[in-house]
Amino acid sequence: MAHFPVHPYHMVTPSPWPLTGALSALMMASGLAMWFHFQDKILFTLGITGLALTVYQWWRDMTREATFLGQHTPPVQKGLRFGMVLFIASEVLFFVGFFWAFYHSSLAPSPELGGSWPPAGISPLDPFEVPLLNTAVLLASGVTITWAHHSIVHGGHKNAVCALGLTLMLGAYFTFLQGLEYYEAPFSIADGAYGTTFFVATGFHGLHVIIGSSFLAVCLVRLVLHHFTTNHHFGFEAAAWYWHFVDVVWLFLYVSIYWWGC
Numbered sequence: 001m002a003h004f005p006v007h008p009y010h011m012v013t014p015s016p017w018p019l020t021g022a023l024s025a026l027m028m029a030s031g032l033a034m035w036f037h038f039q040d041k042i043l044f045t046l047g048i049t050g051l052a053l054t055v056y057q058w059w060r061d062m063t064r065e066a067t068f069l070g071q072h073t074p075p076v077q078k079g080l081r082f083g084m085v086l087f088i089a090s091e092v093l094f095f096v097g098f099f100w101a102f103y104h105s106s107l108a109p110s111p112e113l114g115g116s117w118p119p120a121g122i123s124p125l126d127p128f129e130v131p132l133l134n135t136a137v138l139l140a141s142g143v144t145i146t147w148a149h150h151s152i153v154h155g156g157h158k159n160a161v162c163a164l165g166l167t168l169m170l171g172a173y174f175t176f177l178q179g180l181e182y183y184e185a186p187f188s189i190a191d192g193a194y195g196t197t198f199f200v201a202t203g204f205h206g207l208h209v210i211i212g213s214s215f216l217a218v219c220l221v222r223l224v225l226h227h228f229t230t231n232h233h234f235g236f237e238a239a240a241w242y243w244h245f246v247d248v249v250w251l252f253l254y255v256s257i258y259w260w261g262c
Helices: 017-038 042-068 074-107 130-153 157-184 192-224 234-260
Strands: none
Touching: 017 042, 042 192, 042 234, 074 192, 074 234, 130 157, 130 234, 157 192, 192 234
C-alpha cells in the first residue's frame, strides 16, 4: 500500500490560471493603447474577456480547495493571512506614490504651475457635495461589512447575507457617484499636474472599489451556499480587510485631494 507524505501546508497543484491571467492582462493593456490611438477595441475586448474567465475559474478552484477538499488547514490559513497582509502592505505603498506626487506638486508649486495650487484656471470640485456623500457611503459600507463579519462569527446567517448585500449596494452606489463626478468634472486628466494627480489617484481607488466589490460578490454567493462556518471563513475575512483598506485610502484622498487640495 502506497503511503503519501502528509504536510501541514498546501502543496499547490499545477494551474494554468497565472499564465492565462498574465496574457489576458497584457492583451487588455495593449488593447487599451490601441483603443486610445486607433479606436480599435478588439484586442481590449479579448483581453478583458480572457481575464474575466481566468478570474472565474481561479476563484472556482480556490473555493473547491477551501470548501470541499479540506486543503485550507489552520497552518495554510495562517500563511494566507500573512500573504493578504503583505498584499495590502504593497497596495499601501502603491498609493503612497500618488500622495507623494500630489504633495510634491501642491506644497511647493513650481513656476510652471503658476506658483499656486490649484493652478490658475482649474476649478476644483466642492468637497462638501458629492465627495462628502461618497465618504458617508463608504463609511456606511465599513459598518455593514463589520456587521456581516460579526453575524458570520455568531452564526447569524440571514443577518450576514443581508449585511453583505447592503455592502455591495453601497459599493455600487459609490462607483456610480464617482462616475457621475468624473462626467461633470470641470477639468480633465490632461489639465496639468492637478488633473493628472486627481484622476490617477481617485481613478485607481475607484478601480480598487470595483475589485473589492467583485471580491464581496463572490463571498456573497459563497455565503448563500453556506460555504462559510463560524470558524472557517478566511475568504470573507480577506475581502473585509481589503474593503476596510479601501475605506481608509478614501479618507486620506478626501482630506488631501478634495478638501485640503482645493
